[in-house]
Amino acid sequence: MKRGLRELGVICLLAMVPALLAAWLQPKRPPASGADSIASISVGQASALGLGQTVLWIDARPEAAFKAGHIPGAWRLTEGDWETLLPHVADAWSPAAPVIVYCDHLTCDSSRQVAARLRRELPIERIYALEGGWERWNQARKK
Amino acid sequence: MEPSPQKVAVGLTALRWLLAAVFLVAGVSKAVDPAATARAIAHYHLLPAWLAPWAGWYVPWLEISCGLALLSQRLRTGGWLLALLLSASFAVFTGSALLRGLDIRCGCFGPGLGSLRLPWMLAFDLALLLLGSFGLQQRLRLSRGDVRHPDQ
Secondary structure, three states: OHHHHHHHHHHHHHHHHHHHHHHHHOOOOOOOOOOOOOEEEOHHHHHHHHHHOOOEEEEOOOHHHHHHOOOOOOEEOOOOOHHHHHHHHHHHOOOOOOEEEEOOOOOOOHHHHHHHHHHHHOOOOOEEEEOOHHHHHHHHHHO | OOOOHHHHHHHHHHHHHHHHHHHHHHHHHHHOOHHHHHHHHHOOOOOOOOOHHHHHHHHHHHHHHHHHHHHOOOOHHHHHHHHHHHHHHHHHHHHHHHHOOOOOOOOOOHHHHOOOOHHHHHHHHHHHHHHHHHHHHHHHHHHHOOOOOOOO
């Protein structure tokens, strides 16, 4: 077993060499945060944005969470069900409307992932990730 | 009745090649797009956000190294051990995502082949885990000299 552990250490070290080389040379570098750069918007700013125009809300949470409660008028869109849900979102979207994507809470990242992919696939000019997500929205609503 | 050492050797070699092929395919398909791999890892919300891009670089090459070690003569025991550890880690990631109700795809075979649903992937990971632990157990038996056969 000792020999196996020693070999394991050698393999893990050997794997670092091509990984570091690839990190140095390869063009498809992972972004530092794991997501493309998407602007954040606070609940207050989002409410102000929605006063003069229609905002398209996108809920990037699992179906069960969406069914338990969501921002009124929001459309669900997740990476897992992208192909099924995107046509509904595309129908609801108009080029003039800003899009705000939210997930569960401050540390969740799916809103940024969905927003980044949405921006790549639709010609959306203004797209934001809601800071604090559904949790912050709920807190603000109860105040 | 105990199978003959030759039969055990053939079975173990076939299992080793199968696992090596799985890890090589999984590793190469992820290594070509580390950004997609980093995103897939980040979706599990188990690692800090700053660590996911680094895992996006390292995990594919760890899988490729595991496949190559299983095919090699000198690092074979370490290869079995790494196969077991990787399968266990994947099962933990997939199982925890299922328990938390995350609505994500596994990303286990890169962006091209990675559209498997989590329950299927968990079954696949558990099968790999079983095969890996069986292979490691046999390999350690051989190393101890309990059985002698050509796979040694």
